[in-house]
Every structure is written in C-alpha cells, then in structure tokens.
Amino acid sequence: MLDSTSNRTDDAARAAAAFYEVLIIGGGSAGLTVAAMLRGKIQGRMAIVDPTDTNAYQPGWTLVGGGVFTLEQTIKPEAALIPRGVEWVKQAAARFDPEHDRVGLADGTMLGYRFLIVCPGLQLDWDRVDGLAEAIGSGGVCSNYRGDLAAYTWACIKSFKGGKMIFTQPPSPIKCAGAPQKIAYLAADHLRRTGTRGSADIAFCTALPGLFGVQSFVPPLKAAMKRHGIEENYRTNLTAIDGKAKKAIFTVTAADETTREVVRDYDMIHVTPPQSAPDFLKGSPIADATGFVDVDKHSMQHVRYPNIFSLGDAANSPNSKTLAALRIQAPVVVQNLIAAMKSEVGTAQYDGYGSCPLTTDYGRIVLAEFTYGGKVTPSFPLDPRVPRYSSWRLKKDFLPFLYWQVMLRGIDVKIAHKERVFADVV
Template identity: 35%
Template structure:
C-alpha cells in the first residue's frame, strides 16, 4: 500500500527515544519521573528480552521463560510506544524516518538502539550457527540450543570464542563455559572434554584482581586459554576453525561444539546520519552523553561512542546522567551530571558463585561498596544477586526508571 502524504506528515514529541531495550525504556522512565511528559519510544519488537540472563539459559541455570516479557507490559506508564523501525535520522530537520514511511519529529532525540551482531563478519560463522554444533549466548534461540547441547555432550572438544573490537559485555562469552565446566565436573566427565577459550587480549579480562580469580577457575577446570587469539573462519562441514594469532599466525582446530560471541558494530542505518564518529557509533561527549554538534541529540548504551566497556550494567549511571542533564537543558540550566565511565561484568564462574567485576573506562576498580574490593572475589552472595535479585530489579524497577 503506498504511503500517503498524511502518513508522511511528521508528528512530533518533546523527547523521542530510538530503541526500547534496557537503555531506551529506563531513560524514558527516568525522564517521566523527572517531570517530562511528552516522550515516545520507537521499538519494532513485540517482546522485550532480558539479555543478561542469556548466559544462565545457555549454561542451564535459568529457564528461557525468565528472559521474556511483552514490550507493552514493560514500557513505562505515560510513555508512548511507536512499534516501528528507524531507517534514517535528519538532525538538521529534527526528524526520524521509519520503515513504515512515517516521519516523526522531536525537540530532543535520544539514540540507544543497541549494537549490531555481525554473524557474517567471520567466514562460515553464520552457516555454522545453523548446525547442531553451533551455539551462543548472544541470541535467544542460540542460548536455548546451547543449554541442551552443553548438557548432552559427554566427550570431545568445545571451543568458546570472544571477538576483538567493540562488543556488548565482551566477557559474557566466557560465562556459559564456566557454568558448563562446573556441570561436567559434577557429572564426572570434565576430564573427557577438552575446553578451549579464545580471547583477543593479552589476558583473560584486563584487570589484575579479576584476571587472578578467572585464571584460578581456568586452571581448576583445566581450560586451555589462548590469549591474543581470534576466530578467523569456520568450516561447518568439517567442524574446524582457523584461529589467528599475531605471532603464531593461523592454526586449525577441530571442534565438537563451537560457542561464539559474534563480532559487533554500530547499526548500519546510522551511516550517513552525520551523527557518528569514525567508529560508526554515535558521537557524544563521554561525560555528559550529549552530541558535540547537535545539542538536542543524545546517546547512551552500546550505540554510543563512549569510553567505557559496553555493558547493560553501565546503563544505570548513564541513564541517570543523561536524564538529569537533558532536563536541565530543557529548563535552561547548566548540566549537573557527569558519567564516570562505570561498567560491570558479573562472571558466573560456577553454578553457585560469581566474580563481580566493576571498573571504569580505564579498567580501574570502581566498587559499588566504596573501599571494599570483596565483590571481585568469587562469592555465593554475588551469585544470588546476579541470578535472582537483579532480574526482579530489572523488570520492576530499572525499566521504570526507579533504579
């Protein structure tokens, strides 16, 4: 059906948010609580997914049902949901064009559509993920497949791979590995399974305290850790991969299961918007989260060119910073908040313990409890928080802008 002139005529909102994930809904909720009334969120999906629990689903410590709610049920009250996808932004006209052909105007625009998973970025990877041996905790369906495959394997080689470059919670690719190893050890078959982990960096994570804890678990489980190593290509038919190392060069490795965290990048439709930096992510002041050239454009989360490690845990401080700064601008006041680069990665190192990594944009410890680094140690307490408390807080408080 052709798009009519009436459909193209822009409606407008005081604040328009692109993306109805964690970042979009929680910042919209905060703005509502700060008194902003005319807010709309653009999100095409009908289901909202709690992605941090994908690792638990893949590792067999949570059912898939814990990850899903309807988008309508989690959208903050008083916020309009536009069920559509963005195709382009015109920051000079203050408009956004949608896949339906509609055009929406804005006084202020918040860009937070998340990050793009590039399954075709590694030769053979997309094909491998369609075979029984290809799994991941970075897609909902693949996480469910991973749960069954990691449970049922009894011998062979299982390879876990983490990509170079930007990624959402890059360390999360390791989490199903530790959960699976603990399960295999309990079944008495861990010695029959060769576990290989590929990481692109010089160490397993990048912080001495966290590296020490993770290396202890890697040794405990007998995992072969290959640092400075990336996945170069996959041959699904022969179940082999080619790895790349700056010194050793290319090496071929056979696998029985391949768990991959895919390469990731900024959404393609941002290209040509005039809002991105050289990386393709939305250019922002990393402390205020405001665009340096378009003062009514803001960005946060995985799509923003901030300095921090990209993670869902970074959003709590980002949404607070952005919401308070935007409201101050609306009132003609100076921006009061500065984002400190906080990020977090809870490593599920067994089926009952977590190593809780909290850090800033220079990978310096930033503990939630000041002057206590105890959360960086393997603990049962942080498992309870990560697996049971945080999901409840997410559904009932974070998405509503209350936490």
C-alpha cells in the same frame, strides 16, 4: 538544530508526520529506562521507536546457556513495558537528519523532535564469520548472544560425552566482555559435576591480548582457567566455521604482528559473534568514525548537537558495554536533558561505571565493578576479586528483580560505589 541558548526547533521537524518533545530511538533496556524516568517530568509528546515485540533481560542468557534459567524467564512483551503515556512507534529507524531535528523511519515516514535520545544497542554481525550464519544452532555450534539460541547451548553442554569444546571471543566492542568466558567456566564445572570432565578438551580462544580489560580481575580469572583446565589462546580470532566438517578457522596474531591461520576441530563450539553499531547509525551525521553516537563521555550529550543524547551500547563513551553501565547513565541523561530543556547546562556526570558478574563456577562469581581508567569501585566492603556465593545470589536472584521491577519502572536506586585498593591476588 537546537543551540545551547535557545529552544528553537527547525520548521521541518514540526512539519514532519509527527512531532515529539522527546523521541527515543530504541525500546530496549536503555530506552525503556529513560522513558520511565522522564514520564511526568516533561510537557508534550514522548515516543519510543522500536520494531521488536519483546524485551529481554540479556544478562540472564548466560544462565539460560548454563541450564539455570529458561528463556521464558528472561523475556516479556514489549507492549507491557512501554510506560503509560509514552507512544510506541513500532517501526525501525533508518536515518538521522539532525540539522532539521528529524528521524526517518524504514517506511519513509519522518518524525520531528525537540530532543532525541539514541539507544538502539549493538547489532550482532554473524556474517563477519564465514559460514557462521549457516552453522549456528545445529551441529554443536551454539551462542548465548541470541536468546533463541541460548537453550541450545545448554542442550550441547548437558549432552556432551567427550571431545573438543571451544569458546570464542571476537575483537571489541561486544556486549559484556566477560560473557564469552563465563559459559566456558560453567561448561567445565558441569562436566566436572557429572564426572565427564576428563573426556573433554576445552579451549578458550579470544581475539584480545588478555582475559579482561581491568587488570585487577585478571588473576582470579586466570586461576579459574587453571582450576578448570581450560587452554588459553590469545590474539586468536575466529574467522570461519565449516559446520559440515566441524572445523573452526582462526587468525592468530603473533607478537611481531605477523598472522597465521590455525584450523581447530570441534565437537561443540560456543561462538560470540562480532558486534558493531547498528547499520543505520554508521555513517550518519550523529555518529563518530566507528559508527557509534558521538557523545561527551561524562554528560552523555552529543558533542555537536546539544539536543541529542545517547546511552547504552550505541554510545561511544569508553566504558564497558554492560546493563550496569546504562543503569548509571540513565539518570545522567535525564538530568542533563531536563536542564537543556530549560536552556541550562546540565551538571550530571557519568564516571564510566560498569559491572560484570564473572561466573567462575555454579554458585560462585567474581563481582567486577569499575569506572573509567579501570578503577575498582565495589559496592560492598569485600574483596571483589574473590569468587563468592553471595555474588552468585546477587546475579541469579536480585539483579533480574532490579531490572524488571526497578530499572524499567524508572526508579533510580542510589548505590554507593567506592574506589578501593586491594592487595594483589595470585
């Protein structure tokens, strides 16, 4: 492996089928962004390892499920997004050999590297809910967490004539912890606008003990739940779906940690699937005990292998797993990697910034921005806990542009996020 004072690369790495100065595992938002930022800054070959044909702006899938976007607006061909001069290895990574600076692919090929960036994202574990994989996509069982299913969410909402709606949230980690409740608000608001809200019983069932991890934003979210008449159920984890009988089975944990099983009927259920690190990361030499890449939470550099970096959802840094987080992580990784190439210690620091535009109604959003420790760090001089139309326009119109035209082109936009203290909102 590469130590902190030399540029030695193991002979096994150079003897692999191909050798790269920088090898990037994952061609999603994180991989494409760092590749674009690194292009022209390094000598030698750089490659992205990813088997998928398309790239998606996943934050847009809530609006697909809410009937605002089409799926086609959120997806582009991967080939059109790979930066010029960066090779695309259209294969899946299978194993890591950091002692010899190598990555094994699914077909058995070994690739060598001098520096490795690991950013394959999260995997969706549909099978961890009994019966979900068989039920999803029909019979009122929908999810915005897979692009091809998000349009079915909207079909379920707009055709809903009455009955029971359920929206679920599993234990952490998940992508965008606010997304499971966003679609509940949009569904309730749509029913209100079409005059059918009175015929629906809507329940939000989360495995977590609260609505949101940053307490400053809980009051406006609870106000949204109350305004929309949504029943709140905490520490209520979906464990099984009976698609034929239209029954959802939950494990409810009481204050004394005892559990009981609760069966709920549904006419429509939006399921957020359990999520975890990709299987090829779990148990690997570069992962921690939970399966995520073991990095320093500020430098995003591996704690044991200095020539390995990680960012995005696959890193074990304790930030919210959002697109906004990796936008701030990417320049930190790039700066510290370039420093490591010079046998220097990188000084760039990630402060845990994350952002979650919490859609409380059509046309209104609570723009939650925060750093490590739940410090509220808004980009604008307004109380971020107040649902605003301007934040809706930011999410609907500006953020997709920022993704496709700025982030994926490697442009580092400097936005001042300032810690502020606000009076309580009730």
